[in-house]
Amino acid sequence: MKSFVFRFGLVLAVLVVVNLLSSFLFFRIDLTEEGRYTLSEATENLLTNLDDDVHVNVYLTGNLPPAFERLETSIRETLSEFQARSGKNLTYRFIDPTANPDAKKRAEQQTQLIQKGLAPTNLNFNREGNQRTEQLIFPWALVSYKGREQPVLLLRGNRSNSSEEQLNQSIENVEYELASAIRRLTIKEKKVLGVAVSYTNVEPLRLSDLLATLNEFYDIKLINLQDSRDLVGLDGLIVPKPDRAFSEADKYKIDQFVVNGGKALFFVDGLKIDSVGREGTFAQPLDLNLNDLFFRWGIRVNNDIIKDLSCAMIPLNVGDMGDKPNVQMLPWRFFPLINTFGKSPIVRNLDAIYTRFTSTLDTVQAAGIAKTPLLMTSQYTKILKAPALVSYNEARQQPDPRTYNNGVKMIACLLEGRFQSLYTNRILPGDPRAAAFKAQGQPTKIVVCSDGDLLINDINYRTNAPYPLGYERFSKNTFANKDFVVNAVNYLLDDNGIITARTKQVMLRPLDKIRLREDRLSWQLLNLLGPVVLVGLVGVIWQIARRRKYA
Numbered sequence: 001m002k003s004f005v006f007r008f009g010l011v012l013a014v015l016v017v018v019n020l021l022s023s024f025l026f027f028r029i030d031l032t033e034e035g036r037y038t039l040s041e042a043t044e045n046l047l048t049n050l051d052d053d054v055h056v057n058v059y060l061t062g063n064l065p066p067a068f069e070r071l072e073t074s075i076r077e078t079l080s081e082f083q084a085r086s087g088k089n090l091t092y093r094f095i096d097p098t099a100n101p102d103a104k105k106r107a108e109q110q111t112q113l114i115q116k117g118l119a120p121t122n123l124n125f126n127r128e129g130n131q132r133t134e135q136l137i138f139p140w141a142l143v144s145y146k147g148r149e150q151p152v153l154l155l156r157g158n159r160s161n162s163s164e165e166q167l168n169q170s171i172e173n174v175e176y177e178l179a180s181a182i183r184r185l186t187i188k189e190k191k192v193l194g195v196a197v198s199y200t201n202v203e204p205l206r207l208s209d210l211l212a213t214l215n216e217f218y219d220i221k222l223i224n225l226q227d228s229r230d231l232v233g234l235d236g237l238i239v240p241k242p243d244r245a246f247s248e249a250d251k252y253k254i255d256q257f258v259v260n261g262g263k264a265l266f267f268v269d270g271l272k273i274d275s276v277g278r279e280g281t282f283a284q285p286l287d288l289n290l291n292d293l294f295f296r297w298g299i300r301v302n303n304d305i306i307k308d309l310s311c312a313m314i315p316l317n318v319g320d321m322g323d324k325p326n327v328q329m330l331p332w333r334f335f336p337l338i339n340t341f342g343k344s345p346i347v348r349n350l351d352a353i354y355t356r357f358t359s360t361l362d363t364v365q366a367a368g369i370a371k372t373p374l375l376m377t378s379q380y381t382k383i384l385k386a387p388a389l390v391s392y393n394e395a396r397q398q399p400d401p402r403t404y405n406n407g408v409k410m411i412a413c414l415l416e417g418r419f420q421s422l423y424t425n426r427i428l429p430g431d432p433r434a435a436a437f438k439a440q441g442q443p444t445k446i447v448v449c450s451d452g453d454l455l456i457n458d459i460n461y462r463t464n465a466p467y468p469l470g471y472e473r474f475s476k477n478t479f480a481n482k483d484f485v486v487n488a489v490n491y492l493l494d495d496n497g498i499i500t501a502r503t504k505q506v507m508l509r510p511l512d513k514i515r516l517r518e519d520r521l522s523w524q525l526l527n528l529l530g531p532v533v534l535v536g537l538v539g540v541i542w543q544i545a546r547r548r549k550y551a
Contacts, residue, residue, distance in 0.1 A: 039081055039082075039085060039175060039501075040175070040179075040497070040498075040500050040501045040503075041497070041500075042179075042497040042498045042500055042501065043082075043085075043175060043179045043498065043501055044085050046179055046182060046183055046186075046498065047082055047085040047086040047089075047090065047179075047182075048085060048086065048087065050086050050087075050089040050090065050182075050186065051186075052089070052145065052146055053089055053090075053091065053145075054086070054089060054090045054091075054143065054144070054145050054182055054185070054186070055090075055091050055092065055093075055143075055144045055145075056079060056082075056090070056091070056092040056093075056141055056142070056143050056144075056178070057092070057093055057094075057095055057141065057142045057144070058072075058075055058079070058092060058093070058094045058095070058140075058141045058154075059094075059095055059096070059097050059113065059118065059138035059139075059140050059141070059142070060072055060075065060094075060137060060138065060139045060140070060141075060154055060155075061094040061095065061096050062096035062098055062099060062137075063135075064135075064137065065123065065135075067163070067164065067167050068123075068137070068167070070167065070171070071139075071154070071155070071167055071170055071171055071174075072094075074171040074174055075141070075154060075174055076094070078174045078175055078178065079092040079178070082178065097109055097110050097113060097138050098110075098135075098136060098137075110136075110138075113138055113140070116142065116149065116151060117151045118138055118140040118142070118151055120136050120137065120138050121136075121137050121138075121139055121155065122134065122135075122136055123135045123136075123137055139153065139154045139155035139170075140152060140153060140154060141154055141178065141181075143178070143181040143182060143185060145182070145185040145186060146185075148185055150181040150184055150185050151181075152177050152178060152181045153177065154170060154174065154177060155167075155170050156169065156170050156173050156177070156349065156351075157169035157170050157173075157349060157351070158339070158349065158350065158351050158352065159351055159352065160339055160352065169349040172348075172349060172502075173349055173502065175501045176498065176499065176501035176502045179498050179501055180490075180498055180499075183217075183498055184216050184217060187217065190217065190218050190219045191218050191219070191235035191236065191493050192218065192219045192221055192233060192234050192235050192236075193214060193218040193219065193220055193221070193234070193235065193236045193237075193238065193489065193493065194221050194222075194223040194231065194234040194236065194237045194238070195207070195211065195220060195221070195222050195223060195237075195238045195240065196223045196225055196237060196238065196239045196240070196242075197222050197223065197224065197240075198223070198224040198225045198226050198227075198250075199225070199239075199242035199243070199244055199246060199250075199288075200240055200241050200242050200243055201243055202240060202241050202456055205459060205464075205466055206456045206457055206458075206459060206466065207240060207455070207456065207457070208457065208466045209457040209466050209467070209468050209469040209482065210455055210457065210469050210482060210485055210486075213469075213482060213486055214486065214489060217486075217489075217490065217494075218235075218236070218489070218493065221234070223237070225246075225250040225253060225254075226247070226250060230253055230256075230257075231253055231254075231256075231257040231262065234257070234262060235262070235263065235493055236262065236263040236264065236265070236489065236492055236493045237254070237257060237262060237263070237264045237265070238264075238265045238267070238455075238489075239254075239264065239265070239266045239267065239268070240267050240452065240455055240456070241267055241268070241269065241452030241453065241455075241456065242268060242288050242452070243269075243272065243286070243452075244288070245287055245288055245289040246288060246289045246290060247289075248289075251289060251290065251293055251422075252423060252433070254293070255293060255421055255422050255423060256421065256436075256437070256438065258297075258419050258444060258446060259419055259420075259421045259438050259439070259440065259441040260438060260441045260442065261441055261442035261443070261444045262444060263444055263445055263446065263492035263493055264446045264447075265446065265447045265448075265449070265485075265488060265489065265492070266290075266294075266446070266447070266448045266449065267449045267451065267452045267454055267455050268286075268288060268290065268301055268448070268449070268450065268452055269286050269357065269359060269450070269451065269452040269453075270285070270286060270301050270302050270303050270304060270305070270359025270360070270386075270450055271283040271284065271285060271286055271303060271304070271305050271357065271359060271386055271388065272284050272285070272286040273357055273390055276390050276391070276392060279391060279393065280389045280390055280391025280392075280393070280394070281389075281390055281391075282387040282388065282389055282390075283305055283357070283384075283386060283387060283388045283389075283390050284386060284387055285303040285386045285387075286303070292422060293422050294448065295364060296366065296419075296420060296421075296422045297366055297369065297415055297419055297446065297448075298363055298364055298365065298366025298369040298371060298415060299361060299362070299363055299364070299371070299413055299415060299448050300361065300362045300363075300364055301359055301361060301448070301450050302359055302360045302361070302362060302450075303359070303385070303386045304359055304360055304383050304384060304385050304386060304388070305334065305357060305358070305359060305383075305384050305386075305388045305390070306334075306336055306358045306359065306360060306377055306381055306382075306383060306409055306411070307333035307334060307336075307381065307382040307383075307384065307404070308333055308336035308337075308377050308378055308380065308381050308404075309331075309333065309378060309380035309381075309399065309401065309404050310336060310337050310339065310377070310378040310380065311331050311332055311333045311334070311335050311336050311337055312331070312332065312335040312336075312337055312354060312472060312474075312475070313329040313330060313331055313332070313474060313475060314329070314330060314332045314335070314392070314395060314474065315327050315328070315329055315330075315474055316328060316329075316330050316392060316395050316396065318330075318396060329474065329475075330395040330396065331395065332392075332394070332395045333382070333394070333395075333399065334356070334357055334390060334394075335354070335355065335356050335357075336355050336358055336377055336378075336381075336411075337352050337353070337354060337355070337479075338352060338353040338354075338355055338375045338376070338377065338411065339352045339353075339378070340375075340376040340377065340378065340408060341374065341375065341376070342372055342373040342374050342375075342376070342414075343372070344372050344374055344414060344491075345487070345491065345499050345500060345502040345503050346374055346414065346447075346484070346487045346488050346491050346499070347374050347375065347484065347487070348502045348503065349502070350480045350483055350484060350487075351479060351480035351483070352479055352480065353375060353454065353470075353479055353480050353481055353484055354454075354470060354472055354479040354481055355411065355451045355453065355454055356451065356453040356454075357390070357451070357453065358377075358411050358450060358451040359411070359450040359451070360383060360409045360410065360411065360450065361409075361410045361411055361412070361413055361448065361450050362410075363410075363413065366415075366417075366420070367420070368417045368418050368420075369415050369416070369417040369418075369419065370415070370416045370417055371413055371414070371415055372413065372414040372416070373410045373412075373413055373414075374410075374412040374413060374414055374447070374449075374484075374488075375410070375411045375412035375449070375484070376408045376409065376410050376411065377408055377409045377411065378408070379407050379408050380401060380404040380405075381404055381406045381407065381408070381409055382403055382404045382405075382406055383406045383409070411449060411450045411451055412447065412448070412449040412450070412451075412484075413447070413448055413449075414445065414446075414447050414488075414491075415445065415446050415447070415448065416443070416444075416445045417443060417444075418440050418441065418442070418443050418444075419440070419441075419444065419446075420439065420440050421437070421438065421439045421440065423437070424439040424440075445491070445492050446492075447488050447492065454481055454484070454485070455469065455481065455485050456469075457469040457470075457471070458471060458472075458473055460473075468482065469481050469482040469485070470482050470483075487499060487502075
């Protein structure tokens, strides 16, 4: 009896000590192969430095299909980790917008969500017994901080993949999407992002959607290189679709900005196309006076244009039908749809990207510069050298796939390292610029894209209002152009590295569906009766052991 009391007291004391220690020490162990429950260091730093309460409402819940239940579970687990790392500064709640039995109140709640930008998704799927079901869901979360709200789309992925793969990509993106929204709301000191508008004829309205989005992260400053003495004070620089040659003085400013550690993004064209007619026009080489600068950095924008069998559609009048024009949607190979991506968090799990009149990029040797391809065409391409005939009537022709044999071509590249100045050994001691000149400076990053139209949004000419960047008005699809540009800017300028959360990978381990269907009953019986039999067996062994000891 004494030994029993001693053992009981010892176990009780150990439990008390463990509970006391757990109130002061916190740790979790992730035993998964891919580390699916491990937050990135940047996300942990963001959560531990919260200075006020953050609340997250998640609307993806309820009677969901099994695949979406997996996404809901992943969101719950991620928010649980967020809450644990935030020191209780983060709370969350799951709300089913379709659960209210009162139809009027349910409709009012859903209308309120739509007005906040939370667009619903209509699901069509088969439940057990092949019963076809249609269901409205809201795959969104709403992050609140100090009276401000930020919607978060939780269902993201490449639409060319299967639905299962898209959901898996959404699971991989959960941490980044939520952390990015929290960062957007809690950011205190914004970095300064310059947009060089002095060498482009693009009207501000056609850059408005991108700049409005970037303004949530950064202070946007429109830069006139010709009037600006230098680029001091900028953390990053975007050069959008220049259409005339840079002066040597302005090229020197860009050179020294990059050499001194400035981040830059160039969206430039290789050919100049003034207008396109039915019979066609010739695209001519576009001389921006940047070729030697790019070549020194290890990249070359070619004076050509890509025709790709993976392309967007345009409306074209193919003839009259009676007294009315016969307008049909036809594929136009001069508008490639980019769906091949490199290995970088900038482009991981992106949807397709819409491009227009794109040139090819080549890399050249540059000491100390690491190059990562970002965007690539399909393998079925044809490259036209300047001067290249561009014609709308080309869409009416049936292409010969055998002539589209130029293979995969790169159109966007990330360059990282210490960049050498183009003006090394060209600045003489007596030159006024010599005192501040640097031949090689701090490590930095730049992105070069050979499509100036990629970051330009279309306009609704009836209302004179901008469409979202990436929206294609003929197909009414929204492509991932804005996601690509925003990810690229964040990768270059975000020192905290929230974008590294996009590198998370969750492996798909599908079950054998044929064997599962054939062995369904046996597995159900095993799961139902197995635990009962196991508990009974342990009880029998325990009773036998007691009888042998005390009989």
